[in-house]
Amino acid sequence: MRPIRQEEIQVASALLTATSLKVRYGAVEAVRGIDFEIRAGEIVAFLGANGAGKSSTLNALVGLVALASGKVVFDGHEITNGKPETLVSAGLTLSPEGRRIFPTLSVADNLRMGAYSVVSKQKVAEAWERVFELFPILYERRNQLSGTLSGGQQQMLAVGRALMSGPRLLLLDEPSLGLAPKIVEQIFELIVRLREHEVTMAIVEQNVAMCLEVADRGYVMASGRIVFQGNASELKSTTFLQDAYLGGN
Template sequence: MLKISGLNVFYGHIHALKGISMEIKQGEIVSLIGSNGAGKSTTLGSIAGLVPSQSGSITFLGKDITNIPPHSIVKLGTSLSPEGREVFPALTVQENLRLGAYIKKDKAKISESFERVYSLFPRLKERTKQTAGTLSGGEQQMLAIGRALMSEPQLLMLDEPSLGLAPNLVLMIFELIESINRQGTTILLIEQNASMALSISHRAYVLETGSISMAGNSKDLADDPRVKKAYLGIR
């Protein structure tokens, strides 16, 4: 579904991504783990068309999407729920969600998207007229994911969905991610909580200072002593 080949990204003189290559197959949950500053968000930004790359290629469903405009990438079937949620605080829950469906013109399709999001996140339906800025952190995260789902993406990219949430909400968010995947959406997940990410993903990549250092089955990586020591806090 998605293939990255030899991708290089620079921020001025800083070499943020150093020729990384990775692949995501239809129906998978793939985790990208690594420490802060490793290049995880840069990778998602490059896929989404928000961060320009200097060389290498990104193909989605067989089409080269390297450095094409973000709205064109969304139309092809990708969507990003960004780190920090980035909801529009002065807009209502309903208005935030409607913005996620901006590429759609068919009112019936938009209604179907609302129904899907509200079935996944009943709490959002209860707060449909409430402004996003008054929601709790967990509710804002649900809204960010729900907004990303409104375009009915084939590939959903999630950047740190559990960041700043209480443990019980973290569990709920990860259960929802699995539910979204079971409905047929492929997911690329960036997550500081490496243990949780590896527990729900099929495969994973480890990113270290802009390079892929390890890749494989998530269970195998979770059992790897290097991953245990560096990311799972197990000595």
């Protein structure tokens, strides 16, 4: 029996693998043939300036925008251009940029919307327990209209709603956007706690310093391409990250 090569071990342990992904909006190519993987149990950051293609990448993974070409494999099954509702049921969930809660519904009803694809009543009950353990304030405000929550509480609700589906991979798009510094710290503390609950995560985030404190690895994007990848310490030391934000060569 031949020995198993290291690259084979990494592929085998990848929860999600993306190959040659391209996303177009008309004539504009927002994502230009990128490759990446997300391994079970880790936090992966996607970093880069606005317009780099980060959010388009996450939206393509969950079927909110169509891939022009490329292949996505999740948990051993190809899911390329899958329907969002099917992908949620498979364990792939997005907490979108801007929160996008339902402001005229109660906190509890927003959370119920996140569990619409879960058939098992026991799993729904377990999800309720986990969300309220992570976010005690949501339990206190469960009958309150979501539109009356603070910005930080709305972000907690958006993440809690995503968790109600029991995701194996949670995609977080700009979770700290527009929040006060103290609340940003709470959001990143939450991300660490989610890891303790064995939630694998991919994060698009403009707060690079905070993101690299919690991430295991990351991909730096510029103009729709991945220009650098490495672990958190490598990303902190590379000039590629600074160039991606400041427009260097």
